[in-house]
Amino acid sequence: MYLNCRTYFSLRYGTYSTEELVTTAADHGIHVLALTNINCTCDSWDFVNSCQQKDIRPVVGVEIRNEDTLLYILLAKNNKGFASINEFLSFYLQHKKNFPEQASTWFQNSGDVYIIYPFDRKAAGDLLPDEYTGILASELNKLFGTDWKKYEHKLVVRQPVTFQNKQYFNLHRLLRAIHKNTLLSKLPVETQAAPDETFVSPATLLEQFRQFPAIVTNTYKLLDACRIEMDFKVDKNKKCFSATAEDDRVLLEKLATEGLMARYGKKNKAAQDRMQKELKIINDLGFNSYFLINWDMIRYAQSRGFYYVGRGSGANSIVAYCLRITDVDPIELNLYFERFLNPERTSPPDFDIDFSWTDRDDIMDYIFKRYGRKHVALLGSYTTFQHDATIMELGKVFGLPVEEIKGLQRTVQPTDKIQRLILQYGRLMKNFPNNISIHPCGMLVTEKPIYEYAALFMPPKGFATTQMDMFVAENIGINKFDVLSQRGLGHIKESLRLIKANRSIDVNIHDFHNFRHNTAIKDQIRKAETIGCFYIESPAMRQLLKKLRCDDYITLVAASSIIRPGVAQSGMMREYITRFHNRDKIVYLHPLFEAHLSETFGVMVFQEDVIKIAHYFAGLSLGEADILRRAMSGKYRSGNKFKHVKDKYLANCRELGHTDELAHEVWRQMESFAGYSFNKAHSASFAVESYMSLYLKTFFPREFMVAVINNFGGFYSTELYFIELMKAGGIIHAPCINNSEQYTSISGNEVYTGFVHIRALQENSMQQILEERKAGGAFLHLQDFIERTQIGLEQLNILVSVGAFRFTGKTKKQLLWEANFLQKKNKSHIPVSESLFVEKPVEFSLPVLTDNAVDDLYDQKEILGFTLSNPFSMVDEDTDNYIPAREIGNHLHQVITVLVYFIASKHVQTKNKDIMFFGTFIDKDLDWVDTVHFPDAARNYPLHSGGFYKLTGRVVEDFGVYSIEARKTVKVGFKKRSYDTLK
Structure with a gap:
């Protein structure tokens, strides 16, 4: 009923x-x-x-x-x-x-x-x-x-x-x-x-x-009369890439064998044996078509000249390496194929394939067309009600002011009946699905029409998406294809285009072997000169590279994993650094740690290390060990499964004679890594891409930074990338109506800021300028520009104020005067495109109107959001009165005061639930200053916003990296504007 x-x-x-x-x-x-x-x-x-x-x-x-x-x-x-x-x-x-x-x-x-x-x-x-x-x-x-x-x-x-x-x-x-x-x-x-x-x-x-x-x-x-039969064990994926399953097996072996010859040559017996072992497991478990579909995707990308990086657990496979789905050599790095695919693994494998954000939609469209729209869909996901959003939504429903709602989000201490109700019902609705959304990268390709498993909806992206998330897909036996978008690859693609256009040089960006042994790149990593480089530009990563004095591929692979949040918070990152520098003093937790983790000094750095220890220390099979890792990382929604694997782990440890104290400590270390660390192949894939970026930044720094700017992606704001471009020798010009393009351009060392950075410039205005310039040549003067583009006064004033008409030789004040007059005149004027004769420009008799350098900087900051020169030219303070960043190391353990410009900060919560943060600044020479703000300093001297600060604190050192423990932070003002208009 x-x-x-x-x-x-x-x-x-x-x-x-x-x-x-x-x-x-x-x-x-x-x-x-x-x-x-x-x-x-x-x-x-x-x-x-x-x-x-x-x-x-x-x-x-x-x-x-x-x-x-x-x-x-x-x-x-x-x-x-x-x-x-x-x-x-x-x-x-x-x-x-x-x-x-x-x-x-x-x-x-x-x-x-x-x-x-x-x-x-x-x-x-x-x-x-x-x-x-x-x-x-x-x-x-x-x-x-x-x-x-x-x-x-x-x-x-x-x-x-x-x-x-x-x-x-x-x-x-x-x-x-x-x-x-x-x-x-x-x-x-x-x-x-x-x-x-x-x-x-x-x-x-x-x-x-x-x-x-x-x-x-x-x-x-x-x-x-209603009977529904759902078999959760039947494979629902596209069964064959070619005509039959046997054809798939033969084709995959053929492609892998050809790739093996190209990667390893004819005499590498270890590679041949491993390939045959993998091919057998792949065939036995029915994953031939899965490999071939990924290979087909890569083949299409190569045909279109798209850059990609294959990573994830799939990079543990030599077959994937031979098919060029990945560029990580699993033999060199001793990668476990079992981490990716093993006879005991019930969950599907996955390749994570990154494409440039400009190319991914094309790849997705190809998959839809190649395998049929009734058989392909993006994977859905669900956003859920979590604490802050729940409190905000319920607060609005009850009519509370926003400030009161924000206060309740922070304190969770109700002051009246309404607030108590909000918290009460907020707890009830926690984790309720809020909206159906789209998985960041997953695609499904099924044998039968997708409707047999799920309904579809159409998100703004424009690709049909399932009302089914990754957990359900995995549970019912549909493997997802992970097609990711990544800005880092966009940087690389754009860099290569700019290098070709600006220097007529074709770069082989896949020459990884030479990159990793290049002395200039080694020096670049060691100094952590990595701004703009994929995955290794954040303040925390730059500090880690310095602490490790990293200058090689293997160390960079490890750094990519130990920087992850859980690893750092558990104290294991620091333990790794200590052991890295004191290898002769290492005390291993157990002899098995020395036997199987000597490469990482007895510290579990990668997810494979968790599998190794669970297998060798606790006696779990490799399949069981992988289940344990997945349970620890939250890949299973059922708490019962997590409890089951933990109980088995502890029981095995007792049978093997390990003390409860030792077993629990090993469990703690595994748990801290499994939830956040990468698998080794994933880290290695990231490191390969990092080396690509490092090569470009080392040898083509200006083109590389322009590419980063044009891709609008990275850890930092666009302002810092312009500063980095300046440090690399780029001569940066404000937008110019005759030289600028939509995006920032470079010719020689000359860089013209793109129109896209003018925040209030409308898209149609920008396109009108570019199209008219292309059709009719460079603009001759202000009147010529107004008559040819018909751009409105407000947009015109923005262009004048940012300096886009400086080629006329007139000051901005003078041009603003003329612009307003000419706009009024132009309303009744015949457009130049319809006029039989070119009129002479109107001549004005005006007082001398001068511009002021500080006013120009204010204009840039207001119109672009940042200045195009050293920001310290705006500070209302004598920079010579402060210790520069390069001399901080000379004042170890001393209290000093520096004058700095804010770049970024990261807030963290202490064990006592207090808030502290780490700060990243630059000084007048554009050198880095790193700071630590413990709870008292964070509370008493918060960083209100960007800008300049006088920062007083004690200089400390950690593995050769200097920072300042802030005690007092005072905001410093900007120079005042000048409003003089007449001389």
Whole structure:
């Protein structure tokens, strides 16, 4: 009788989790249950799985609504009906159309879907064979006085299930208010569910319908006719890349063998043996087509000249290396293939393939077209309600001012009844799905049409996306292809273009072997001159490179992993650095650590190290060890699985004679790494790309920094990349209407700032300038520009103020005067394109109007967001009175004062829940100053914003890296503007 049940995947409506809904039904003794979420089938697979565990027969369907209007409920008679429902949903969601008032227009010839209309929505006499009317207990009185017996065979019981009890009904109302973006007190009744939409017991329902036994019988019959079979073990991926599975096996071996010859030559027996071992496992586990589809994707990228990096656990595979899916040599780095794929691994493998952000959509479009739109989709995901967002949303619903809401977010200490309610209901709705979104990179390619597994929607990106997340896809046996977007590759691609255009040099960016042994690049890493370089430019990473005196590939691979948050916070990063510099004093936790982790000085640096220790120290199989690693990293949603692997680990340790103290310490170290560290292949892939960036930055620094600027991606703001370009010898010019392009350009050492950095310049204005200049040549003067472009006065004034007309030789004040006059004159003037003769420019007789250098800097800062010269030219302080960054090391343990310009800061929470932060600044010579602000200093002298600071603190040193422990931080002002206009 329960044919209209919802979970919290009826977004901002239902309050049951999927598992809780099924458990509650089982507690009521219910044997058949239908899931009908509003306009989605998101959790259908989880629902079926939960029902199977509780011995409940599942029925899947959907409740169709246009806004708040219930149109009908669809129930799948069978798997074909489920696919039809998904296809129906997908069509209307993707085309963003209202659902039809009558479902029969879509399903009339189906025979696989039941349609249940709410009472009074469709006349009983008009109902088709598979159509019914659902009636609520509260609507039964409407039958009296009607000739309902004529159509009683078309009536079924509808008892919606939306929330658990009165408290959750309140939560439902709060969710509706959030959805409607309205105060709770103003929430319309028609947008809410009825208060009785709870799990009424079967006995109660039967009592309510005791006078209408035929309706109850109809309901049982309808549900009994529904049979859904979902096999979670059947492989649902595209089975063959070529014609047959055997053809796939032969093709993969052929391609791998050819690649092996190119990578290793003819005589590398170890490589040949490993390749054959991997090919057998790949074939036995049915992953030939998975490798070939990834290879096909790479082949297409190569044909289009797209740059890519293959990483993730797939880089552990020599077959992937030979297919050039990755550029990481697994033999050189002793990478475990079992980390990627092993006979005991139940979860699918994955390749993470990075493309430039400019190219990824093209790759995705190719996959859709290559394998068919009915078989390809992006993978969905769900954003969930978490603390800050929940408090903010509930605060708005209750009508609290924003400042009060922010205070509650920080303190979590309620001061009145309303705040207590916000925290109470915030706890209830934590982790509820909030919106259906798109997975950052996952794509699915299935053998059968995707509708057999999920409905699709159309996000702004423009590619069909499943109402299914990665956990469900993995659970039901669909492997995702990870096609990622990365700005770092955009830097590289743009750099190569600029180097070719500016210096006529073709760079072989894949010459990794020479990069890693180049002495200039080694020096660049050792000094941490890495701004703009992929993954190694952040303040923390730069400090780590200095502390390790890193100048080689292997150390950089390790640094890529130990910089991760959990590793640093556990103290293991510091332990690694200490052991790195004191190798003769290492005390290993256990002899097995020395045997298997000597390369990393007994510290678990990579995810493979966790697998090694779990295998050798705790006696788990390699497959079990990988399950443990995945459980530690949160890859399993079930807490039971995590508990199971921990119990087995501890039991094995006891059997092997390890003390509980030792076993728990090893577990602590594994846990700190497994959750945050990279697998070794992943780190190695990152390091390869870092070397590409390092090569470009070392030998072509100006082109490289222009490329970084043009890709708008990196750890720092655009301002710092212009500063770095300045340090590299770039002669930077403000935007110019005759020399600038949309993006920043370079010719020789001359750099013209792109129009795109003028924040208030409209896109159409920019395009008008570029198109007119291309068609009619350089602009001759201000009047010529106005007549040819017809740009409005406000946009024109911005261009003048930023200095875009300085080629005229006139001051900005003079040009602003002329611009205003000429604009008025131009309104009645014949456009130059329509004039028969070119008129002479109007000559003005004006007083001498001079510009001021400080005013120019203010104009740049206001219009661009930063200056195009050393920012210290604006500070209202004598820079010579302060110790420069290069001399900080001469004042170790002393308290000094420096004058610095803010670049970045990172806030962290201490064990005592206090806030402290790390600061990154530059001085007048554009050298770095790193600072530590402990809780007292952070509290008493917060960094309010960017700008200049007088910073007083004690100089400290850590592994040769100097920083200042801040004690006092005082904001310093800018020089005042000059408003003199006449001389």
